[in-house]
Amino acid sequence: MEKRLEYISWEEYFMGVAFLSAQRSKDPTTQVGACIVKDNKVIGMGYNGFPKGSDDDFMSWEREGDILNTKYPYVVHAELNAILNSIKSLDNSTIYVTHFPCNECSKAIIQSGISEIIYFSDKHKGSDSTKASELILKNANVSYRKYEGNKLKLEVLFKD
Ligand SMILES: Nc1nc(=O)n([C@H]2C[C@H](O)[C@@H](COP(=O)(O)O)O2)cc1CO
């Protein structure tokens, strides 16, 4: 028998894991996922959500109005969750993220030792947060680039 040819690449695999992780998010507007990889092994995963133990029904997912009644001061970003959930040293690892990291996550990425970022969406390009991220990441020699896999959709069938 010949080997199967439809297998996915490493890059498609890990970005797929990041997008799958995003499916755990309860944010009704934006679901973000992250997957940290070293030597082609997953060592951390995360998605955006309120801190552990928060009562979801008490927290608000609002985006506008009094800042204290919005999600923004409380939600933990996917990248930070992936770092905090990681199972070993992140030195020289790669983080796959569905969205380009904000400046706060970029600082955490640098401090954790991650050396490469592969992102899918940069829909906030040009914003102050993205500009600040680009500046500190370049300054700290953390490389970043857009996803280069061919797959834009992966189907996961639960079957025998
Ligand atoms: N890289 C990121 N990681 C994240 O986890 N997030 C989260 C924070 C919020 O829960 C949501 C953005 O909400 P909105 O402003 O699109 O309604 O995504 C956002 C970004 C984008 O900078």
Ligand SMILES: [Zn+2]
């Ligand atoms: Zn962030």
